[in-house]
Amino acid sequence: MSHSVTRALFDQVMVPNYAPAQFIPVRGEGSRVWDQDGREFVDFAGGIAVNSLGHCHPALVAALTEQAGKLWHVSNTLTNEPALKLAKYLTENTFAERVFFSNSGAEANEAAFKLVRKYASDHFGAEKHEIVSCKSSFHGRTLFTVSVGGQPKYTEGFAPVPGGIRHVEYNSIESLKAAISDKTCAVVVEPVQGEGGVLPASREFLEAARALCDAHNALLVFDEVQTGVGRSGSLYAYMEYSVTPDILTSAKSLGGGFPVGAMLTTEKVAKSFGVGTHGSTYGGNPLACAVAHKVLEIVNTPEVLAGVRAKSQRFVDGLNAINAKYGVFKEVRGLGLLLGGVLTDAYAGRAKDFMLAAERHQLMALVAGVNVVRFAPSLVIPDADIDEGLKRFEAAVAEVVGQTA
Structure with missing residues (x-):
């Protein structure tokens, strides 16, 4: 079948910062997608x-x-x-008392990082400006957010980058203790590191971060761009841990596919903006806020949140069954419907091979770095689609294992 728009056109007209798949999706319904040639x-x-529903x-x-x-x-x-209704819903259903809307997670984080410095400057002076973040973290692609993010590859070639940022080992309380001081204005943490390998925080680490921030008059920021809006099995992952931040950022699932981001905080902190x-x-665009409000109304129900937990277990059980046959994963980890299969040493660095093999078997999957195959499906994906997808993933795993042998 010939098409007036093809994948080759990408290479002719687009900036080459992406390397998209060779097929072009043209229609989606639920957890199924069809390409130009009608393949499902x-x-x-x-x-x-992002596509939470x-x-x-x-x-x-x-x-x-x-x-x-x-x-x-x-x-x-x-x-x-719509913006006022969405802000009211968020403040009624979270710790937050004030909301700032943006278009993306990066912009929500940019706002959060500016706010923590402004708050510290207002209350303690300019010397209190250091931000402590985690190695392997990801907070967006603006110059400030890639600098706070703990992956040096994203700042290569863009120097000089913003200073006053320190990075610690994720889940290491000792590393955090050594980095935080009275110059620290904020500690920034993902409850689950997404791009960094689908690695959940320990409860002890987040509790220590909260206590250390309190002891040093610093703010605690949770980047919940990837974990928020039901993906963890709670509306936000901080609820899973029972550790409350001063600022929380949200995007991705919040709009269910429509671009929207939000920074949530307390009235006291918000005053600095x-x-x-x-x-x-x-x-705060009316279109985005109307969609996001509907997403929250659907997701923030006992049925959907309990469903996330049940579907997560179905995924994990299925992935472990595949792994029992082929031995490609060290572990399957994550929280709710943000899951990652960590490759064994025999397949180290080959996450993309599994993703591309999945594509050949008509399954859309992700990677999180070079060693983790990532899954982040719809929160309401039917069990039948989970089972069919896992069947296709097993075929992809068998292909990679066979090629390797």
Whole structure:
């Protein structure tokens, strides 16, 4: 079949910072996607943990369509009803008392990192400006967020980068103790490191971070861009750990596929962002907020959250059964429906081989670094699609193992 738009066009017209798959999706429904040639894929990638309710969920389509017939954009010289309704929902269902809206997780984190320095400057002076983050962390692709992120490869070629940032070993209380001081304005942590390998934090590490921040008058920031909005089995992962941050960032699943981000915080901390100190032209866009509000209404229910936990166990059991046959994983780890298979030494560095093999068997999967195959499907993926996807993944594993042998 010939197409007027092909994958080859990407190489002709797009900046080469991505290397997308060779097929082009054109239609999605639930956890199934069809390409230009009509091939059907099972989606275990979820747009990188974005499509929290799958593709084209009827309630989200209806919310977007309804809002599109009313009001698209008004700028932040005005407010709008969908933004206020979404902020009210978030403050009523989390620790937060104030919300700032953006378009993405990177922008939400950028706002958070600016806010912690502004708060420290307002209350303690300019010397209290250091941010402590974790090695292998990921917080976005702006210059500030890649600097706070603990992966040097993302700052190569972009120097000089913002200073005043220290990185510690994830899940190491001793490393954190050694780095934090009275110059620290904030500690930034992902409850589960996503891009860093789908590695959950220990409860002890997060509790220590909270206690050390309190002892040093520093703010605790949880980056829940990937773990938030039901993916952990709770509305936000901090609820799983019973450790409450001062600032939380959210995006990805929040919009169910529509671009939106949010920074949640307390009234006391929010005061440091007075009029004119920070902004976002599209932040709080009525279309995005209408969709996000509907996502939250659907996800934040006992049925869906309990379903995440049950589906997570089904995934883990299925992956472990595959691993019992082929021995490709050291472990399957993660939280809720953010899962990773850590490759054994025999397959070290070959996560992408498994992802590409999955693609050949019409399964969409992800990687988290070179040693972890990552899965972040819809939170409401049917059990039948989990089973079919795992069947296809087993075929992909068999292919890689066979090629290796």
